[in-house]
Amino acid sequence: MGKRKRHKRPAENQVHHTNDVSVSMLSAEQLLASARASREAFDVNAAVRLYKAAIDRLDKEDSNLLDELGETLLEAGETDDAMNVLLRSANLSPLENHAKFLYLAQLMNDGLDAVQMVEHAITVLKRNREKLSQDTTHRSQQEIELKTLLCSALCALSETCLGAAEQIFQVSGNSKAVELQQLDEKAEQAVVAALEIDPKGIEPLIAVANLRLTQNRKTDALLLMNEVFSSLHPQIAAYFNDNIGEPERAQMELPSVDIRIACGKQMIELGMWSQAIEVLASVIRQIDRNIEVWYLLAVAHVNLGDWSEAHEAIECAKGLQSSTEGFDGTVQQEVLDEID
Numbered sequence: 001m002g003k004r005k006r007h008k009r010p011a012e013n014q015v016h017h018t019n020d021v022s023v024s025m026l027s028a029e030q031l032l033a034s035a036r037a038s039r040e041a042f043d044v045n046a047a048v049r050l051y052k053a054a055i056d057r058l059d060k061e062d063s064n065l066l067d068e069l070g071e072t073l074l075e076a077g078e079t080d081d082a083m084n085v086l087l088r089s090a091n092l093s094p095l096e097n098h099a100k101f102l103y104l105a106q107l108m109n110d111g112l113d114a115v116q117m118v119e120h121a122i123t124v125l126k127r128n129r130e131k132l133s134q135d136t137t138h139r140s141q142q143e144i145e146l147k148t149l150l151c152s153a154l155c156a157l158s159e160t161c162l163g164a165a166e167q168i169f170q171v172s173g174n175s176k177a178v179e180l181q182q183l184d185e186k187a188e189q190a191v192v193a194a195l196e197i198d199p200k201g202i203e204p205l206i207a208v209a210n211l212r213l214t215q216n217r218k219t220d221a222l223l224l225m226n227e228v229f230s231s232l233h234p235q236i237a238a239y240f241n242d243n244i245g246e247p248e249r250a251q252m253e254l255p256s257v258d259i260r261i262a263c264g265k266q267m268i269e270l271g272m273w274s275q276a277i278e279v280l281a282s283v284i285r286q287i288d289r290n291i292e293v294w295y296l297l298a299v300a301h302v303n304l305g306d307w308s309e310a311h312e313a314i315e316c317a318k319g320l321q322s323s324t325e326g327f328d329g330t331v332q333q334e335v336l337d338e339i340d
Contacts, residue, residue, distance in 0.1 A: 023050070028057035032065075035072075044076040063093035067100050074103060083107045098124040098149065102156060111164025115186070118157045125150045147197050154194035155207035161187035162214055187211050202228055202255045206266055213269060222270055228263060229275045236282045257283055257290075264296050273300040290328040291320045 023031065035050035051069040058065065066089035073082035086100045086107075098121040105117035129146050165183040168176050191211055194204035209224035232255070239250040254260065260283050267276035277300045283293050294317035301310035 023053050026053075028054050031057065036068075039072050039075070044072055047072045048076055048078070061092055063089040063096060066092070067097050070100065070103065079107055094120075095124055095127060098122075098128075098153065102153065105156070105160055111160070111167040114160050115157070115164050115183070118153065118160045122150065122153045122157060125153055151194045151197040151201060152203060154190045154197070155203050157190040158187040158194070158207045158211055161190065162211065165214075184215070200231070202231060202263065203259050206259070206263055209266055209270075213266075218270070221266075222272075225263075225267055225270055225272060225275075229267070229272070229279070232260075232263070232279060236278055239282055239285070251286060254282060254286075257287060261290070261293060261296075264293070268296060268299055271303070273303045276300045277304075287328070288316075289320055291317045292328075294320070 026034065031050050031054035035047045035054055038044070038047035038050060048069070051065070051072060055062065055065050055069060066085050070082050070086035070089060073079075073085060083104065086104050089097075089100055090104065101117045101121035101124065105114040105121070108114040108117060125146060129143070129150065132142055132146060161183045165180050165187075168179055168183075174180070188211065191204060191208045194201070194207060198204055205224050205228050209221040209228070212218075212221040212224065235250070235254050239254060241250070255263070260279050264276045264280040264283070267273075267279065277297060280293050280297050280300070283290065284297070294313045298310045298313035298317070301307075301313060
């Protein structure tokens with residue numbers, strides 16, 4: 001749900017796009033272009049400064065620009081500022097850009113508030129589908145895109161409901177059994193709706209497996225994740241086949257990196273060590289700077305008794321932690337030390 005954060009160590013000699021030119025000398029349009037270029041180059045601190053300057057000159061109530069700033073603040077790790085900006089945008093344009101509500105859901109401390117945010121994102125997507133049904137121009141491709149987004153948001157709702165239930169249980173135990181039951185039912189309804197959109201989809205199958213695991217239905221979860229792996233295995237095999245001649249196409253046919261990471265996590269939860277390694281290895285081949293993926297690979301290798309492979313994965317994770325080029329994902333240092 002949402003974008004992965006890129007962690008980057010500050011470098012003394014880091015060059016910003018506007019070091020040599022004062023911000024005051026740039027037009028609003030130039031500031032906006034520079035902000036986007038800085039963000040694309042992972043120079044998120046410069047991007048934040050430039051976005052703010054551009055918005056001050058262009059339109060402080062442009063929700064689209066506020067959304068861009070909010071996402072960039074998230075990438076910079078400025079979560080409080082990101083929440084304030086995205087909430088401002090949500091108030092200005094409550095029926096536009098479902099993604100900001102998914103980001104806000106991740107930022108909410110209260111699980112029930114997070115559920116409401118994801119539900120609002122779903123409302124926005126359903127409204128967009130309804131509007132599209134009244135417009136036959138280019139409807140086919142847009143309909144496919146909206147169905148994919150809606151399916152993903154429904155899966156996010158199930159996950160968020162489970163998180164909210166866990167939060168309530170940790171505080172109140174079974175004294176709020178009614179609320180816990182309602183959240184479980186809402187999660188069930190969400191995955192059923194997601195499966196109606198995409199019955200064989202990797203993401204909804206993972207979401208259902210996760211729900212079944214929390215319901216102590218491990219056998220059902222295993223069956224679902226084996227179905228997922230059966231779908232993924234030939235795609236991954238094609239991706240690793242250097243003789244296919246079209247590696248980019250093979251990569252495009254794979255599910256997104258985030259979905260494959262979620263898949264790997266779920267497989268590790270179920271003890272599907274070899275399958276998890278295959279799925280996570282496909283992520284590493286595509287982007288090798290995710291510290292969490294290296295950690296998950298180490299866990300799987302340890303459980304298979306592959307100590308040298310596990311040690312190599314941990315060393316890669318530790319190397320990323322000290323890198324000035326930045327890394328994705330988060331893992332606590334003591335967890336890495338414990339496995340090592």
